[in-house]
Structure formats: structure tokens, C-alpha cells
Amino acid sequence: MPTLLELQQAMCRSLVLHDDVAASTLLAHGIPPDRLDIYRNTIGTGLTKALRLSFPVVQRLVGTDFFNGAAECFIAAHPPREAYLDRYGGEFPDFLRDFPPATSLAYLADVARLEWAVSGALHAADAAPIDLVALAIVESDDQPHVSFVVHPSVQLLRADYPVDRIWRAVLAGDDEALTSLDINAGPVHLLVERRATGVEVVPLDAPAWHFLADLCGGRPLQSALDRATGLDTSAALAEHLATGRFTAFVLAASGPASASRAAVA
């Protein structure tokens, strides 16, 4: 008699890899092996739907049939690792980049990366914005060592193609905007974040994006300021703080004199 684990492993081989050899020997008398298809179909349909919800623009760019075919290959190669399907599909952009039938659409993987960032922003946990009063009373000697904790919805993305304009045009069904945009307009630097009204995709210029990327990466304030060129860092910082892009700050140890760390939510 197979153990429960052996049975589940056999079912997994059947449902993911279409290898019914072991599973079919476990079925009761009179149950044909094609009954496994019922479960296989439900799983495939459910996961394809999850991918479609996260990558609607990719689907519209390639068409439903192509999308479903790509999804089937992706699901077999990357089945979900957890029962939290809002987070399923993180490897889909890289998969599309390496998917031979999709190579003619050079920007497709970048569009998928943007959609994954949008999906991440959409489903990110809620978090209260930074306590500006606590930040205001940080001693001036300590201010250079402030580093910020970024809001879970904030995502930064750099792409070789104008994927924000492609994304917007496809979502709006604006074929004219889509055909008229210059695919080779150069790289874009994007901020994706969830606001009260929904997820926003904001194009930034390169200096503003790099400054924000430094701060989001936990680089201490003074160091980020020192590296920033070509932008009004005071105005940029004020905007990041006012819009709740940070939820807390930490005083990073600056050297032997300052051994303590403090976190303020």
C-alpha cells in the first residue's frame, strides 16, 4: 500500500509533468486514468487565470492563444511554490525573455516586468507612513545617518524600452498611441507605487530615480545626497516623505562613536 506521501508525489508527477504511470496504478477499479485530466485542467485553468490577472497587457500584446500556450509551458516549468497566487508569476518575465516564440517582441519581457511590479504594488501589505514628527527631532549630528524603510508597494524599475507608454496605451485600448510611439526612444526609469486611488506608474528622470533607488536600498541619507547629481534633492526628499514612500527610519551606525541603532515606526 502506498504511503500518503508516495501517493501525493505520484499525483504531482501526473498533474504537473503529465506522467500518469505511477498515479494510474493507485486509482480504484473502474476509474479511468483520464479522470486525472479533470484536476489537471482545473489547475491549468486556475493558474493561467492568475497569470492573466497579473499580466493583462502581455496577454493583449500576444493574443489569448499565444498567452495560454506560453502560460502552459511556464506552469510546467515553474509551478507555484505557495498557495498565495497573488504572488505567482515572478519568473514569468524572465521566462518570456528566453521563450523562443516570443523573441520577435523584444520589449515583451520588459512589459512583463512592469506588470509584475504593478501587481506587487497592488497586492503589497498596507503600512502607515513615516512619523514625520519623530524624524524632525532627530539630532542634526545623526541626520546624515538616517536611512529609510520603504513602503512595501514602492517598486523601482529600469527598462530599455518605453514600457510605461506601451502599458498605458494597451490598457487604454489606444491603438494610435501604440503605433505612434518610438520603441527605440531609449531607457525609462519608473516608479511604481500604490496610492489611495490605485497603482501609479510614474516616469522619473535618471537622477531622481537613482536618488530614490539609493534611499529605498537603505543607503544613509548623507551618502545618498553626496551621490546625487542633477536634481533638487531637498524637493525630491520632501515629496518622498509627504507621499508616504517611506514608513520608518533607522539611524545607521556611522562608526565607532555611534554604536546604537534606533528604529522609529
Next chain:
Amino acid sequence: MFPAKSAPARPIPAKAGIGLRFQHHQAVLDERPDVAWMEVHTENYMGGGAPLRCLEAVRRDVPISLHGVGLSLGSAEGLDQAHLERVRQVTERIEPGLVSEHIAWSVVGGTYLADLLPLPMTEEALATVCRHVDQMQSCLKRRILVENPSTYLAFRHSTIPEWEFITTVAERTGCGILCDVNNIFVSACNHGWDASAYLAALPPAVIGEIHLAGHAVRPLPDGTILRIDDHGSRVIEEVWTLYRQALTRFGPVPTLIEWDNDIPPLGVLLEEAARAGALMADAKRETTHADAA
């Protein structure tokens, strides 16, 4: 056994409710339909943002039940602790009147097979499910309900009838049973069981909720028919009949209309819920008459 805990703030009444899905979020917020309670899939509220905002707004007016679809109580390798923790967090935040999961499995070797897969009805599977129900109840510090599945196949080495399996889970762990009447009908048709006998074998005292839904009917090449629980249509007459039998046996129980595919306008769900509510009121009257006589 689960640790004692005070009763939840908003208990689910013995009335008809509807499954709340994203497609109806705006309609529910705008129209505030007159419905006794609503149920959501726990897995759909594990993040933040708009869905959670909506649920928090709805729960101010309507008691909420949390119905999990991903914990995989039947996994041989144990529960995914991270997923259990997410379930705990949603439960803490929503303070539901009921929490439920399934007699099924969906995770092995770290792969999530996104469906409610059938368990072999064996002593090993029974012990596994009981262990995991215990863990879930300890983690959530409350009693849960477990739902009978719809199944399309059976395993050669199963030894325990499904109704006995789920009843034993309830006896050993102190959990309740979510009796899905449509699932009983579907599985009974698919496996040649007697649906009425299944109902009659369940202990009325632990039935905490009933599910009703539509299912698909698929003719097979050999001339037989397979019924598939797709939650994509109205409840069929045979299932309403079985529901009346359930009410006669169990008395009035919170009853949910589920709809997950080809989701119709909210009004259709409310019609189905009204029908369930009327049948429950009839059953209540009959019980009262019987008591008086």
C-alpha cells in the same frame, strides 16, 4: 483539542449568505444588499490595498466567514507554516464569525497544485488531517469547520467511507463540519453513493455551515455522466431537494450560495440566497410544529 476562546464578535446567523468575490466588491459597497452574512476566500485578502479596504468596509455591516482554499490540511509533509501564519493574520484582522478549510490536499514537495485534490480515505490520511486541524485550531485559537470535497476519482486502497472520515475528524479534533450539499450530490453521482445516506450519517450537532452551488454535467464517451463542481451556475433542483433533507436533519444552519465561474450580477446570488432562506424558514416552522405536537 483547540484552546478555549471567547465567542467571535460577529457570529454567523442561521440564515442564508453569499460568497463575496472581487467582481461584486463595488456593487456591494454601492448597494449594501440586504444579506445576512458573506463569505470570502481567505487567500484573496492576504495582501493590503483595495480588496482589504472593501472587506473591512463590508464587515462593519455584515458578519464575515473566512473560507480557506490553500492550507492543504491533507499534506503528508505537514502544513506550510508561512501560509498558516498568513491565515492567522487575516483571521486576526477580519475577526470572522466562522473559519473553514477542506478535507483535501494541494501541496507536496513545495509545489502548490492549485486545486482541492482528493485524499485516499485511509487511517494515515485521517491521522494527518486530524494533526493539521489541531495545528490550525491551536494557531488560530478557535474552532474551525472542515468541508467535504467534490471528487472525481477514488483510490484503490481507501478503506473509510468519506462521511465516516469527516465525522471522525470532527470527533477527534473538536472541529465542526461544513456540509457542502452540492459536493455530496456531485460525489454521490460520480461514485454511485446514496446522497441521502451520506447526509444521514453526518452528526447534526457539529454541522456549522452548509454550502450550495451549481455544478457542470459532462457526458463521458462511455455514456456515463461526470459531474464537476465548477460553481458556475444556479443550484439544481436535485440539490435543493437534498438541501431540504439536510435542513430537516440538521435544523437551520448558516447556508452559503457560492459562485466562482461565469459570475452573474449580484442580484442572481441574492435570489438564490433568498430561496435558501425561504427553505430554512419553512424548516424552522416545521420544527416548531413538530415541537408543539
